[in-house]
Amino acid sequence: MxxxxxxxxxxxxxxxxxxxxxxxxxxxxxCSVSSKINKPDHQQNYTIDSVMDSNSQKDTAFVNxxxxxxxxxDGEMNxxxxxxxxxxxxxxxxxxxSDYIADAMLAIGKEFCVxxxxxxxxxxxxxxxxGIRTGMPKGEITTGRIFEMLPFKNKLVIVGMxxxxxxxxxxxVAGFGGEGISGVKMGIKDKQAVxxxxxxxxxxxxxxxxxxxxxxxxxxxxxxxxxxTRETFRHxxxxxxxxMIKYIRRDxxxxxxxxxxxxxxxxxxx
Amino acid sequence: MWNRRDFLKNIGVAGxxxxxxxxxxxxxxxxxxxxxxxxxxxNDLHSRIEPFPKGDPEFGGLGGxxxxxxxxxxxxxxxxxxxxxxxGDVFQGTPYFNFFKGEAEFKLMSKMRYDAGTIGNHEFDNGxxxxxxxxxxxxxxxxxxxxxxxxTELYGQIPAYKIIDKEDFRIGVFGxxxxxxxxxEPKNRGSISYVDPVDVTGKMVRILKDENTCDLVICLSHLGxxxxxxxxxxxxxxxxxxxxxxxxxxHTHTLLETPExxxxxxxxxxxxxxVGWAGIALGRIDFYIDKKNKTKLASSKLxxxxxxxx
Numbered sequence: 001m002x003x004x005x006x007x008x009x010x011x012x013x014x015x016x017x018x019x020x021x022x023x024x025x026x027x028x029x030x031c032s033v034s035s036k037i038n039k040p041d042h043q044q045n046y047t048i049d050s051v052m053d054s055n056s057q058k059d060t061a062f063v064n065x066x067x068x069x070x071x072x073x074d075g076e077m078n079x080x081x082x083x084x085x086x087x088x089x090x091x092x093x094x095x096x097x098s099d100y101i102a103d104a105m106l107a108i109g110k111e112f113c114v115x116x117x118x119x120x121x122x123x124x125x126x127x128x129x130x131g132i133r134t135g136m137p138k139g140e141i142t143t144g145r146i147f148e149m150l151p152f153k154n155k156l157v158i159v160g161m162x163x164x165x166x167x168x169x170x171x172x173v174a175g176f177g178g179e180g181i182s183g184v185k186m187g188i189k190d191k192q193a194v195x196x197x198x199x200x201x202x203x204x205x206x207x208x209x210x211x212x213x214x215x216x217x218x219x220x221x222x223x224x225x226x227x228x229t230r231e232t233f234r235h236x237x238x239x240x241x242x243x244m245i246k247y248i249r250r251d252x253x254x255x256x257x258x259x260x261x262x263x264x265x266x267x268x269x270x
Numbered sequence: 271m272w273n274r275r276d277f278l279k280n281i282g283v284a285g286x287x288x289x290x291x292x293x294x295x296x297x298x299x300x301x302x303x304x305x306x307x308x309x310x311x312x313n314d315l316h317s318r319i320e321p322f323p324k325g326d327p328e329f330g331g332l333g334g335x336x337x338x339x340x341x342x343x344x345x346x347x348x349x350x351x352x353x354x355x356x357x358g359d360v361f362q363g364t365p366y367f368n369f370f371k372g373e374a375e376f377k378l379m380s381k382m383r384y385d386a387g388t389i390g391n392h393e394f395d396n397g398x399x400x401x402x403x404x405x406x407x408x409x410x411x412x413x414x415x416x417x418x419x420x421x422t423e424l425y426g427q428i429p430a431y432k433i434i435d436k437e438d439f440r441i442g443v444f445g446x447x448x449x450x451x452x453x454x455e456p457k458n459r460g461s462i463s464y465v466d467p468v469d470v471t472g473k474m475v476r477i478l479k480d481e482n483t484c485d486l487v488i489c490l491s492h493l494g495x496x497x498x499x500x501x502x503x504x505x506x507x508x509x510x511x512x513x514x515x516x517x518x519x520x521h522t523h524t525l526l527e528t529p530e531x532x533x534x535x536x537x538x539x540x541x542x543x544x545v546g547w548a549g550i551a552l553g554r555i556d557f558y559i560d561k562k563n564k565t566k567l568a569s570s571k572l573x574x575x576x577x578x579x580x
Contacts, residue, residue, distance in 0.1 A: 056336035059343065062381050063336055066319060069374045073365050087327035133316075133363055137325035145323070147365040152395065216455055223452035 077144030081245060082252035085259040089135035093178030093188055093266045097136055100260035101150075101244065102127050102182035108243050109158060109212035112236055122158060122212045123198055124183035126173060128222050131214065132180070141258060143245060150241040154214035160232035163205040169226035170196055176223070178266045189269040208232075214240055304558035304567065307439060307486065308349040310342055311555075312356045313520030314390065314547035316363030317375055321577075322548070333549040335375075337575050339382045341552055346383075349556075351436050354383060355443065357520030358390025358492035361400075363548065371396060376407035384410045386432050388445035388490040389417070390520060391453040398422050398460045413445030413490060415474055416465040424462075431474055438561065439485050442478030446470065446491045448521055449501065467493060467502050468510045475513035485559055486566075487514050494521035495530070495544055508532040508540035515566070516541045516555065523547040529555065529570050541568060549575055 057063055088097040102125045109122035134148045161169065170186055170193035173179050178188060187194040196203050203209075208231060215235070218227045248258060321334035346352045356379065361367050366374045372393075379387070389412050393401050402423040405412070415430035431444035446467045450459045471489065478484045489507075497503040504519045512535040525546035531539050545553040551574055558567040 056334065056340040059336075059339060062339055062378065065374070065378060065381065066336060069366060069370055070320070073369060077365050087325075089327050134322075134329075135327035137323065137327055137330075139325055144365055147368055148363060151317075151363050151368065219455050219457075220451075221453070221455040 073144070077142060077147065079143045080140045081143055081146070082141045082248045083257045084136050084138055084141050085257050087135060087138045088258075088260060090129045090132045090180075092129060092176075093268055094262055094264070095129070095180075096260040096262060097132060098127065098129050098180030099182070099262065099265065100136070100258065101132060102180040103260070104244060104247050105156070105212055105240070106182040108238075108247055109156065109236075112156075112238070113158075113210075120160075120210050122183070123209045124211055125181060126169070126211060126213045126217065126224070127180035128176075128214075128217055128224075129179055130222065131216070136258060141248070146241060146245050146248070150244060152214075152216065152241075154216050154240045156212060156236040156238045156240055156243065157215050157218050158210055158212050158232075158234045158236065159218055159227065159230040160208045160210050161227075161230050163203045163207050163209060165226060165229040166198075166209050166211070167193065167196065167203060167205070168229070169211075169224060172224050172226050181266055185265045187267055187269040194269055304560045304565070305438065306349065306351065307436070307441070307557045307559065308345060308352045309488065309516065309518075309553075309555045309557065310345060310352060310354045311518045311543065311545065311553040312338065312549055313492075313518070313544055314359040314523055315356065315375065316359055316392070316548050317361060317367040317372075318363060318548035319366050319374060319378065320364070321575075322550075329548065329550055331577060333575050335378050335382070335549065337577075338549050338552055339378070341573060341575065342382055345554070351439070353385050353434065353436075353441065355488070355490055355518050356384055356387040357490050357518045357544070358388045358445075358447070359392045359520055359547075360387065360390070362392040362395045367395075371400065372404040373407050376404055380407065380409040385434060386410055386443050386445070386490060387412045388492055388520075389414050389428065389447050390492040391448055391450060394450065394454045394458045397458045398424055398462070400458075402427065413443060414447050415444045416446050416467050416470040417450075418463040418465060420461075422460050422462060430470075431478060433478065433482055433484065439559070440483060441486045441488065442474075442482060442484035443488045443490060444471075444474040444478065446489060446493055446507070448492050448494060467491075467507055471507060471511040471514060475511070479513045485561065486516070486557060489514050489517045491517050491519050492521045493519070495519050495524045495526075495542065496522070504542045504544075505530065505532055508534055508542060510535065512536045512538070514540055515557075516543070516568075518553070519544040525551065525572075527572060541570075543570065545572060551575055 090097050105125045105127060106122060113121045131152060132149055133151055174188040174193040175191045185197045216222060217224050318333045319335045322329040322332050324331045342354055360375045361372050405427055411429050411432055413432055414428045419425045419428060431442060434441045449464045475487060478487050491504050494503050496505050504517045508517060509532055519542055523546060524544045526544050529541040529543040531541060534540050543553050543555060545551040551572055554571040554573055556569045
């Protein structure tokens with residue numbers, strides 16, 4: 001019945017030996033025309049003109065529904081808060097974007113400890129790469145962009161953990177192929193953390209370390225169950241996203257753009 | 271399978287995907303005896319109502335609900351029998367969700383005339399009540415057969431399956447969700463318990479295929495395509511069950527150039543498809559069914575959602 005040279009997978013007998021599924025593959029064209037997407041130097045504001053594509057505009061009732069929500073967001077979301085020097089994305093084991101966010105969290109946590117006159121500071125940060133939902137484009141960065149990057153209601157928490165429990169936690173981080181970290185350097189070998197240095201020194205198994213992370217991870221949302229063995233738990237009552245926006249704004253006011261360099265803080269050991 | 275970088279490079283270069291592998295003449299002659307059902311699908315829309323900003327390092331300029339809507343409308347005009355499904359994680363990702371809590375996404379999807387959706391882990395980002403409070407904005411059901419909702423606000427609100435009668439055809443659809451442990455904080459998932467998707471699928475196929483004689487059985491799954499750690503996933507589900515024709519997947523944000531084809535317990539092919547995330551693409555699978563000779567054919571197309579929609 002069919003020309004078999006066009007058929008991409010075998011006919012299979014189905015229920016009652018009778019129904020067959022065939023799958024015909026439509027090949028995608030890989031035309032070699034020149035690139036039509038030229039990335040602009042600066043990110044356009046949160047608003048984008050192409051939602052106005054002529055074809056998607058024809059159903060005005062539909063577009064009006066989008067507009068009715070969009071108009072409520074545009075003012076705040078289009079506010080430019082900084083400039084990013086080069087585009088950054090997440091990636092395992094280490095990425096510029098996760099380095100940038102984890103380093104910012106470390107600074108935010110340390111400042112919190114000083115301001116609240118705590119008896120300790122923050123030793124390290126763990127932030128899951130999966131919680132960073134979009135890349136950071138080159139150019140102007142708007143509030144809306146940070147909402148898209150960090151959309152969750154995650155709040156900052158500091159937990160105290162003994163060195164040996166910290167090692168279990170870092171082994172889980174290694175098991176996931178790496179996450180965003182700051183204040184700590186580690187290799188990943190056979191899904192285990194190796195050559196771990198916190199603040200440049202090896203982990204003292206009996207000492208208590210203070211880790212800044214987000215409530216989602218500490219409460220068992222992301223599979224890092226070792227957080228359960230924490231000794232202390234402090235809610236900062238601060239949202240990660242709001243604090244990041246403040247941090248980015250303040251840096252920009254001080255003439256500092258968004259940028260990061262890879263420094264080998266987390267790496268695979270062959 | 272393309273990785274997403276390759277995909278993006280390809281759409282950067284080629285614009286819209288064009289199907290050049292036209293169905294061979296002999297097949298198109300045979301096709302006239304076949305009736306066609308066009309299945310369109312999305313997954314992991316993640317509140318991406320507007321397209322990605324052009325400067326996005328990975329997905330610049332792609333996606334957008336208005337474009338998906340236009341594309342679906344065009345296909346509805348061209349084809350007689352069109353179904354539209356979503357595989358979960360509509361919620362979370364842009365300020366639309368932070369400010370309007372899913373209302374905008376659900377209202378727009380209702381206007382797009384989805385036939386059914388399912389519940390992804392991010393639907394729980396505002397807790398169980400965060401789903402329950404938004405259901406009023408939907409005119410289609412969210413299906414789930416493997417969460418036990420008893421003693422939660424969602425009890426009785428989430429059907430396990432839906433049977434769609436279109437012309438001479440009966441299509442059975444059911445939903446499966448991922449194990450919420452490790453994805454959703456305990457306070458947001460309440461007392462919902464997870465039921466083994468393989469067992470549930472057996473039950474669904476009995477109801478849909480055996481008792482209700484559906485011509486096509488479709489699973490809307492938020493299990494994820496594959497799992498290295500041995501957890502439940504679409505590929506394992508397909509292998510360990512029988513009677514499912516198509517799994518429309520999500521969760522892993524996998525962009526499949528063409529559907530995965532996996533043999534089930536009876537040695538039959540199951541199609542599994544997933545189209546990335548955030549509405550950067552629309553999946554299309556056309557089934558050609560000959561009820562008399564009991565044959566099914568399928569062809570697929572991955573449609574890029576970009577500014578060059580025609």
